[in-house]
Amino acid sequence: MTEVHGSIEPRFDSVRALFARQQSDDQARGAALCVTVGDQVVIDLWQGVTDKDNSQPWQRDTLVNVFSCTKPLGAVALLQQVEAGKLGLDQPLAEVWPAFATAGKQQITLRQVLAHRSGLSAISQPLPPEALFDWPAMAGALAAQQPWWEPDTDHGYAPVTYAWLLGEPLRRLTGKRPGQAIADSICTPLGMDFFVGVPDSELSRIALVSRLRNQYGDQYARALFAAMIDPQSLAGKAFGNPVSMMTSTNTRDWQQADILSANGTGNARSLARFWQVMAHDGALGELKLLDAQLVQQMRCEHSVGMDRTLLAPTRFGLGVMLDQAWEGGGFGMGANAWGHPGAGGALGFCDPDRRLGFGYVTNTMGPYVLMDPRARALSREVERCLQAID
Template identity: 30%
Template sequence: MAIQGSCSDQFSAVGEAFSDSLRSGADVGASVAIFLDGEPVVDLWGGYADSERTRPWQRDTITNVWSTTKTMTALCALVLADRGELDLSAPVAKYWPGFGTGAKDRIEIRHLLSHTAGLPDWDQPMTLDDLCDWGKATALLARQSPRWEPGTASGYHRFTHGFLIGEVIRRVCRQSIGTFFADQIAAPLDADFHIGLTAEDDHRVSDVIPPPGPAPAANPRVAIPVSGYVTAKETWSAKWRRAEIPAASGYGNARSVAAVQSLLTSEGQTSRARLLSEATCRAVFDEQSHGTDLVLGIPLRFGVGYALNAGDAPVSTTNPHTCYWGGRGGSLVVNDFDSRMTIAYVMNQMTHLGLTDPRGHKLLQAAYKALTR
């Protein structure tokens, strides 16, 4: 199936790489978008919205992007910080008084955003029903003790990240994070991204397709294992779609991910709105940790809300001022401040490769070649 959308001549190599991925079968249905100086220069989609390959992926098709949702959650916190309503260096307990128990009084907001808070998992097994119960999920975290000294190392907060930051946001602005994101970020940018999906949007959803083959063996460098909790098939349920699980249950496509994240690479100003100051955008580069992540077992350098460019990182570019993150299965967003470029890749066919998925990396490489033309 031919790809659809628009692509500037400069970035034709991105279109070719995207077409190759669909033609080869590496992708079933997918989208890629690039914003340069806050304006779209690539907006492509193609393939199929279902594993049976009967429904074409349309312009408005959306899918669960898993942990790429975390970049949206981080932006919510940055917007509040920019308004002076949230101090990134303040103790979490300043906004969430019950959180300060269990040796957590020294955990700061920036620790939540950088996966260095020592709370990568719950101390008890959690079900999908538990994850959909905001009060229970956050109350349990408030009672826990950190698993390592906060601020000393990163340990990927796979699901807890969104509940921790989301509860702070809820207490600051008296809105759920899904509502805050929709009103304060998605609406001003006219971006089709959702943390908590309404039934009216169900017909547009392309359910994620589980990765083929067995999962790889556990990484021996993982010091602190955490639970996965949710299978790909469980995300096909209305329960998952309706829930606000702001570390993992966001729905969008490459266009909407890039439209929102390009706020950073356009210094907080787009043609539609100014939501951040340049100084707050640059705050993401305040390094919080750099080393082997205790949960993922891979080298990561974390700033505030994003992983940062580094030679030993799974995503590395020639431009130093680059931040990124991706989602389980392969979705990816990269913000390059030096070239003022944001690139996003969103797909339905999952793999086991995560941040090292070659599909997103090939698109990224093609984009950088285009910049040097």
């Protein structure tokens, strides 16, 4: 078992023990956990290795891909434009992006896109692998795409296309590439060690991501992956078109792209910092990310029921997941918790009732698209410790 590094308040010692036990799995490589309560960091731990040879120790400043944990940052960056009066939540997206006004998309609004109600969960026309890293090609394919269902009548998670549904309006409104817009308006002000598009100078800090072998998850995880490998299904196209989405994680092209739906690269400390501020309605001390009324809109239920892409009941606010009533979807904290998981294990969320921010990352991907049991177990243990104090 590798040594656990970092700091933790004594009241959370059982969380540290659980974190260490999780790394005792023969396939476990590296992970980090950070939790804030109020304005204090109460847990900041890391352990394991970052390379395929298991020779490079995980450091305090190690970075790793957090996949869909990136989505809420893109949502906040665009909602900041709403707060500035540059775009309305119920304004047609085509007013900012004229080429979008085709194939039945003329009236699709930002609110519908943020809540996964636009019908644009996937691109139906097969795209070459290199298209994933060609911003105009992906934006153009989405502009031409017909919705899979009548917009706003149902919902379906958009795992990949979300990057361009949010990123193209963000690019047009700010005049910056999306990753730079997120850096300027969120990561730099909060002091987050987090990137959507990692600069050359930071590439050496990124941990290699690998998958757990011979672990297939629960019945739901197996059913979803069966759908994902069907190239004609909505899930298959949503997660696998272009096919490079499934194979590029450790490549430089992926690490330096602006795929704000899935390629954010950071650490647990940065996720917890973001959610610490969101737990305080978007402002902490003199630092303000977003108007409190817009934060309330984010955490308000906009979509609920069977998800056309994920094939399970889901609840979404604006750019975020809300707590799910079923085992595979909950954050393992209070019923008002909200945030976003990342494929394979990463998790970032807040519990506004406790003013708590939570960040967990790993470079050992499990077989889960929604909540990973490792992160959920840690969250539940944090809650147990808090209840014991209360």
